Amino acid sequence: FDITVGPLMDLWGFSDKKYHLPKKDEIKKTLKMVGFDKIIFHQDDSVVKFKILGMKIDLGAIAKGYAVDCAVRKLKEQRIKSCLINAGGDIYCLGDKFGQPWIVAVRSPRKIVLLNDLKLKDQAVATSGDYEQYFMHKQKRYAHIFNPQTGYPSDSGVISVTVIAPDGLTADALATSIFVLGKAKGLELAKRFPGVGVNIIEAKDVGSQE
Numbered sequence: 001f002d003i004t005v006g007p008l009m010d011l012w013g014f015s016d017k018k019y020h021l022p023k024k025d026e027i028k029k030t031l032k033m034v035g036f037d038k039i040i041f042h043q044d045d046s047v048v049k050f051k052i053l054g055m056k057i058d059l060g061a062i063a064k065g066y067a068v069d070c071a072v073r074k075l076k077e078q079r080i081k082s083c084l085i086n087a088g089g090d091i092y093c094l095g096d097k098f099g100q101p102w103i104v105a106v107r108s109p110r111k112i113v114l115l116n117d118l119k120l121k122d123q124a125v126a127t128s129g130d131y132e133q134y135f136m137h138k139q140k141r142y143a144h145i146f147n148p149q150t151g152y153p154s155d156s157g158v159i160s161v162t163v164i165a166p167d168g169l170t171a172d173a174l175a176t177s178i179f180v181l182g183k184a185k186g187l188e189l190a191k192r193f194p195g196v197g198v199n200i201i202e203a204k205d206v207g208s209q210e
Contacts, residue, residue: 001177002148006056007033012153014144019135021142027151034148061145064090065126065172072168089127092168093120106199107131109160110206115199118164123195126171128179129160145179156182157202163190164197174198 006015007030013019022030033054040049064087071085072092082095084102093102101119108115109131118125130143130153142153161178165171170193178186183200190198 001061001173001180002034002036003057003059003062004034004036004038004055005146005148006058007054008146008148008151009058009144010056012142012146013135014133019142021137031151034151061128061176062169062173064088065124065168065170068092068124068168087168090124090168090172091120091126092124094122096121106162109201115162115201118162120164123164123166124168124171125162125164126168126175127160127162128175130154131159145176147180154180156180157204158182158186158200159203159206160199160201161186162199165193166195170196 008027009015011020011022011026011030033052033056038051038055040051042049068085068087068090069092071087072094075083075094080094082097084094084097085092091104093104096102101121104118104120104125106115106118106125106127109129128145130141130145133144134141136142145154146152147154147156156179158179161175163171163175163178165174174190174193174196177189178198178200181189183202186200187198190196
C-alpha cells in the first residue's frame with residue numbers, strides 16, 4: 001500500500017479517464033517518483049515534503065473509509081444508534097435495523113459469480129476490484145489498482161476483495177493491499193487485524209469471462 005502512486009495514475013490515464021498504455025521507459029521514469037520513503041513529515045508544524053520533484057499523493061484507496069469513520073464518530077456524538085452510511089461503496093453499519101442486522105449486497109466482479117449478501121452490525125465493509133475503473137487493450141484488462149513496485153496495474157490474480165472490519169479505514173486499506181498482494185499473502189496480512197473478515201475472488205474462479 002503506497003499513497004505516492006499518483007504519478008502512475010496520471011501516466012496510465014486513470015486521473016483524467018484518458019487511458020494510455022505507457023512504454024516501459026515511461027514507467028521506469030515514473031517509478032522514480034513513487035515510494036512512501038520519499039515523503040518527509042514534519043509533525044511539529046504539520047508540513048509534508050517530497051524528496052523528488054513530480055511526486056504526487058493519491059489517497060483514493062483510504063479517503064472514503066476515513067471519511068465514513070469521521071461520519072460515524074459525529075453521529076455517535078449526537079447519540080445516533082442506528083444508521084447505514086454509504087460513501088461510494090465504502091459502508092458502515094451502525095447498530096441494527098429494527099432488531100435485525102443490516103444487509104449489504106456486494107456486486108459480482110463477473111456475471112457468473114454469485115456473492116452472498118452480508119449481514120452486518122457495527123461493522124464496516126469495503127471492496128476493491130478490477131471491474132469499476134479499467135480499460136481493455138488487446139483483450140487484456142488494466143485496472144486502476146497499481147503495484148507500486150512494478151509500476152503496472154496489479155496482476156496478482158485477484159479480481160475482487162471484500163473486507164469486513166471494525167472501522168472503514170481498516171476495511172478500505174486492507175481491501176487494496178490484499179488485492180495487490182494476492183490471496184495467500186493477503187490472507188496472512190488480514191490475520192494481523194482483529195475482527196477482520198475477507199472474501200477474495202481470483203480470476204481462475206471465473207475462467208475467461210469478461
